[in-house]
Amino acid sequence: MDRYCVFGNPIAHSKSPEIHAAFAAQTGQALTYEKRLAPVDGFAAAVQAFIAEGGKGANVTVPFKLDAVKVAQALTIRARAAGAVNTLHFTEDGIVGDNTDGAGLVADIVNNAGVQIIGKRVLLLGAGGAARGVVLPILEHRPAQLVIANRTVATAEALVEQFAALGGEGVVSACGYADIAGAFDLVINATSASLSAELPPVPASVFAPGSLAYDMMYAASPTVFLQFAGQHGARLRDGLGMLVEQAAEAFSLWRGVQPATAGVLQSLRDQL
Ligand code: NDP
Known part of the structure; x- marks a missing residue:
């Protein structure tokens, strides 16, 4: 199974695993998505460790969105304009940094x-x-x-x-x-x-x-x-819809499939 994660510190509160699990179930994609607590001064090493374990991509949240710019070997136009990366894609050509916010x-x-x-x-x-x-x-x-x-x-x-x-x-x-x-x-x-x-x-x-x-x-x-x-x-x-839609954009980048978001958004709304 392809592996993905979200890096942050703290990370316990993140709703991203739930969102991506719902997208994967809905689109029939075989993948896992976990939370990863990276040390504040150890983001790059945490990314390399995840790649070594077979990671295919990652989301990045507070406080690592600027560190992720440096880890990326190529940036999309929107990531360069934003000056921040919230999505990493580990490709055969290297680490691509994107920003889907x-x-x-x-x-x-x-x-x-x-x-x-x-x-x-x-x-x-x-x-x-x-x-x-x-x-x-x-x-x-x-x-x-x-x-x-x-x-x-x-x-x-x-x-x-x-x-x-x-x-x-x-x-x-x-x-x-x-x-x-x-x-x-x-x-x-x-x-x-x-x-x-x-x-x-x-x-x-x-x-x-x-x-x-x-x-x-x-x-x-x-x-x-x-x-x-x-x-x-x-x-x-x-901004709950923004959270779900930025995840959908990352999912589509990684998997080449655009998930439907309405049901996932409603389910998160019901849990607030
Ligand atoms: P930053 O710390 O980079 O920027 C904070 C901004 O808020 C600055 O422009 C600052 O102004 C301004 N500000 C802070 N306090 C006040 C105040 N009392 N009155 C007026 N302006 C104020 O934060 P971010 O840009 O990273 O985050 C901003 C918000 O966006 C957060 O609430 C975050 O949760 C949310 N967010 C939501 C996302 C989602 O998916 N829904 C995704 C990303 C962020 P100044 O420059 O003068 O200090």
């Missing part, structure tokens, strides 16, 4: 929530690792406008500079929260504020009628950001 977000918004991005006004809150990983996949869907708002404006400006040359010229711009102007069709919270039950200081006027508010974090009850957005008329979606 952004594609997962876009698949959840477009396919699951039924919201098209083309021609839309998009506001991205945050400019950390998660935000950087989703900029290129969003731009590929040709929004009318992509505004990146961040507490530290210089970090958002650096993203604009990076992505101007990757299809973002004239589309992507940066600002601080106090300077956010206008209303948006899609407002994505890619800050880590929700982890500490904080609300990014975003004005209520950002939510256009019929807009979708998306929080990359997921929990049993709506985050403070989603509560705020709901009070101002937005439709709401959390």
